[in-house]
Amino acid sequence: MSSEDEAVVFDVQRFSVHDGPGIRTVVFFKGCALACRWCQNPESRRPQPELSYHVDRCLPGCRLCVSLCPEDAILDRMIDRVRWDACTHCSACVDVCPSNALVMVGERWTVERLLDAVIADRHFYATSGGGVTLSGGEPVLASEFLRGFLPRAKQAGLHLALETSGHYPFALLEPLLPDLDLILFDIKAGGRQRHLELVGHDSVQILANLERLLTRDGGPELEIRMAVVPGLNDGDASLDRICATLRELGVEQLTLLPYNHLWEAKLPRLDTEQVALGIAPPSEGYYRALEQRFADRGVTGLVGEALP
Ligand code: SF4
Numbered sequence: 001m002s003s004e005d006e007a008v009v010f011d012v013q014r015f016s017v018h019d020g021p022g023i024r025t026v027v028f029f030k031g032c033a034l035a036c037r038w039c040q041n042p043e044s045r046r047p048q049p050e051l052s053y054h055v056d057r058c059l060p061g062c063r064l065c066v067s068l069c070p071e072d073a074i075l076d077r078m079i080d081r082v083r084w085d086a087c088t089h090c091s092a093c094v095d096v097c098p099s100n101a102l103v104m105v106g107e108r109w110t111v112e113r114l115l116d117a118v119i120a121d122r123h124f125y126a127t128s129g130g131g132v133t134l135s136g137g138e139p140v141l142a143s144e145f146l147r148g149f150l151p152r153a154k155q156a157g158l159h160l161a162l163e164t165s166g167h168y169p170f171a172l173l174e175p176l177l178p179d180l181d182l183i184l185f186d187i188k189a190g191g192r193q194r195h196l197e198l199v200g201h202d203s204v205q206i207l208a209n210l211e212r213l214l215t216r217d218g219g220p221e222l223e224i225r226m227a228v229v230p231g232l233n234d235g236d237a238s239l240d241r242i243c244a245t246l247r248e249l250g251v252e253q254l255t256l257l258p259y260n261h262l263w264e265a266k267l268p269r270l271d272t273e274q275v276a277l278g279i280a281p282p283s284e285g286y287y288r289a290l291e292q293r294f295a296d297r298g299v300t301g302l303v304g305e306a307l308p
């Protein structure tokens, strides 16, 4: 869990060109209240650091971790070694593993440490028009921490972007707005029931927060995005609902993020209920037709870069 002093971060990715303008450092926070069936970062959901097991790194015959677990959650075999229903993510086994087959995902970062990490690349931001992007998980859940981090990052002259699902009380986001330059706001699906089925919550709070952002004077630039998942959120009824809502809110354009399935490779390593979807990345023709389907509904949908 995050606090004023610390937040659980699971990756700090330098030299990204996917998450906002220019060259960026993307900070991935752990913790999210949604359960999108296509979540690209299944390791981001749990707010605390968690165990991950990489069978490809396990050394045959080693067995150092076996019998060490206080919960008897480690089995004497390579495939499916961890009994996730018993594991408490205590990290005891990580310390004995010589090959990093057992590792913790996420660690606690202080404001100071994160500032040092992102300021290190300020030269690249300056020459490319880049900056720092807060991602996750849902970074706004680390609001207390960000209230300490963002003003100091702003003072250092950094361009600051936020990737968000919008699913939280607006009071968590509001104090962050003065220091943010850009919000990349994700729409998941159209229709209350379909939204609930696909991401675990309805869209009432998300749309209320989006409306508040759109009707504010000043504040960060807003880009609305949608990760398109063929067969799940791209049906006519879903698009009808999304476009009607966007038109009601006065939004004329959104960015369509092409689907990739790279996240499925992470599932066997994690304690997660997310399941593989087996959806192949669609063709160029699919996206051209998709742009037309949005245009037919009075909204400009521009296909952006594939999700990293
Ligand atoms: S993290 Fe702790 S509980 Fe989980 S397998 Fe390792 S030692 Fe056992």
Ligand code: SF4
Residues within 6 Å of the ligand: 057, 058, 059, 062, 063, 064, 065, 066, 096, 097, 098, 099, 100, 101, 102
């Ligand atoms: S300690 Fe690491 S390398 Fe050794 S058996 Fe356990 S997971 Fe494999």
